[in-house]
């Protein structure tokens with residue numbers, strides 16, 4: 197089963213964009229996932245190919261028409277999860293990304309202008325997701341963010357060594373900090389423990405740093421995971 201992504205957008209030429217580069221791009225070229233971008237405007241019903249109209253109740257901007265959106269959705273709906281990018285949505289998490297990556301793909305709806313006519317969310321099974329508490333000018337970058345996060349988790353896309361198990365958020369914690377050569381740089385050295393070759397000590401240090409940094413930088417993550425201290429990674433218990 198190949199992960200299939202379909203994006204509904206007014207700017208299909210923005211894709212694959214960054215998804216055509218590096219890890220995601222290589223995986224796309226290798227057929228580890230497939231992608232297509234459809235123009236919502238192709239489903240406009242009037243001769244001017246209108247996709248938006250003024251907001252009911254007045255106010256600035258334009259709103260995407262639900263009849264046009266529905267036609268665009270119905271043309272591709274096939275049981276894959278459907279998600280709309282909107283700042284009003286549930287914040288995207290690594291846990292949701294993992295679930296999506298384990299499935300058959302996703303259909304992503306990108307907003308523009310002031311967003312979608314709300315009735316589309318009653319009429320079709322669409323999950324509203326946000327990529328963060330700030331406002332973009334369109335859903336396309338959000339869709340790219342979501343797909344990039346999914347694609348790197350697909351089987352065979354990253355090496356086994358970087359399967360992501362120890363990464364930020366996977367254990368409800370931020371990841372520990374990284375260092376590489378040179379050992380000394382501008383008078384700063386790499387923490388001694390990381391040069392000790394003692395795998396158990398290294399694992400314990402990494403776990404402690406992940407905990408401490410999360411507490412300091414993202415107390416909300418600790419809160420969300422019930423403040424439970426995570427088990428140290430299995431490496432810490434290996435006597436090798």
Ligand code: SAH
Pocket residue numbers: 281282283284305306307308309310311312325326327328329330331332333334335336338
């Ligand atoms: N008037 C809206 C913002 C519209 S921004 C509001 O205040 O809620 C235009 C489009 O950009 C949205 O329809 C959505 O598709 C996308 N977008 C903007 N910010 C986003 C975010 N944080 N997460 C996901 N999509 C976002």
